[in-house]
Every structure is written in C-alpha cells, then in structure tokens.
Amino acid sequence: AQSVTQLGSHVSVSEGALVLLRCNYSSSVPPYLFWYVQYPNQGLQLLLKYTSAATLVKGINGFEAEFKKSETSFHLTKPSAHMSDAAEYFCAVSTDTNAGKSTFGDGTTLTVKP
Amino acid sequence: DTAVSQTPKYLVTQMGNDKSIKCEQNLGHDTMYWYKQDSKKFLKIMFSYNNKELIINETVPNRFSPKSPDKAHLNLHINSLELGDSAVYFCASTRTSTSGVETQYFGPGTRLLVL
Secondary structure (H helix, E strand, O other): OEEEEEEOOEEEEEOOOOEEEEEEEEEOOOOEEEEEEEOOOOOEEEEEEEOOOOOEEEOHHHOEEEEEOOOOEEEEEEOOOOHHHOEEEEEEEEOOOOHHHOEEOOOEEEEEEO | OOOEEEEOOEEEEOOOOOEEEEEEEOOOOOEEEEEEEOOOOOEEEEEEEEOOEEEEEOOOOOOEEEEEEEOOEEEEEEOOOOHHHOEEEEEEEEOOOOOOOOOOEEOOOEEEEEO
16 A cells, blocks of 8 residues: 655745655555656656665756655755746655556645745 | 647537547657546546556546557547546656656646536
C-alpha cells in the first residue's frame, strides 16, 4: 500500500524567499518519490525523482528535495523563489518501477508575490 | 517538436454523446497512460498500455475504452458521456523500465466539458 500527503494546499512566498513544499509518504516497501510541476493549462512536468541513489535529489529550475526515511518525508525546496515558479506542484509515490502505478498527492498551489 | 501530443485540446459536448481523444508520442516510448484530473486537480491513473497491451486498468466505467493501434498512439473513447466525465484528461508515456523507474512525459491535456 502507498499514499502521499501534501501539507498545505496553498503556499504563498515573496519573490526571492525560500520555497518549502511539504510531502509525507507511506509505503510498505522502499519507495520511488517524485515531484511534478504543472503550469496553468499544461501537463505535468517532472521536477525530480528519488530512486534510492542519493537522499538529496537535485532537479530542474533550481529545485531540490531530500528523502528522509525516519520522517517519511520528501519535501521540495528552492532557495530563492522566482515569479515563474508560480504553479501547482504534485508529490507522488510509487512502489513499482511502472510509473503509472504512482499515487499522487492532492497538489500544492504555489503563489509568488512580487 | 512536441513529445506527447493530444487532440483535441478542448472538447465541449452534450450528455449522452460519444467522443474520442487521441494521443501520440514521438519519443520512441513503449508504455503509454491515460490520467483523469478532476476539478480539484486530483490526478488518477485510468489505463496504461505497454507495447499495445493493457497493463493497468483501474476502476473506470466501461464507457471508457482505450485503444492502442501502435506503440506511439493511445486513444481514449468515451461512450454515453455524463456530467461527471468533465475533467482534464492527460496522456503520458515512458520507456519500459530496465532498472529503476522511468520518467513520465505528459501531454498538454484535453479539457472535456460535458453539458
């Protein structure tokens, strides 16, 4: 069984501030974890994924996430928010190499204020 | 060049009609997926095909029928459309995993509105 919880459906930060989007997961076996970004009227785009190679995963657009097994967390961070980061962000977990068996979180809307 | 494309981008139709959504990928992938994203942005897998063979078939009404004529195409036909079918439908594709999990590439979505 697998599940993922994104804490905070809406996060608002000022331009230049730290971005922190929270994701906690539950799985019975070591998971694969993903963060996706969805811009308005577009499909999802993979930001980064954890596949057990390294606990700190660096992704595109300056984002990174750290896998913490003890906390069952995979929070997404970016040191300095940019206006173009405003979007919907989804965390997903899979216990299968078939990505289609991922379970997605409910999403977090990131707003960036000038 | 668009990696995963869907047509149409928007679809407005009456209840009871039958409609199809098409998906094509030019990435050389052999696994394709259909997802449904509802008005609350909740994303759920519907179907997955690998080399034209159905490998994931979630609890979806049998009014929805996927068809994969070849590895590069996965179409979704919906019969007797209902109001609750209104959503955004995303197609995605991956290579078959040889180790680890492959990256999914998503299409831009088809926005279906049933009146």
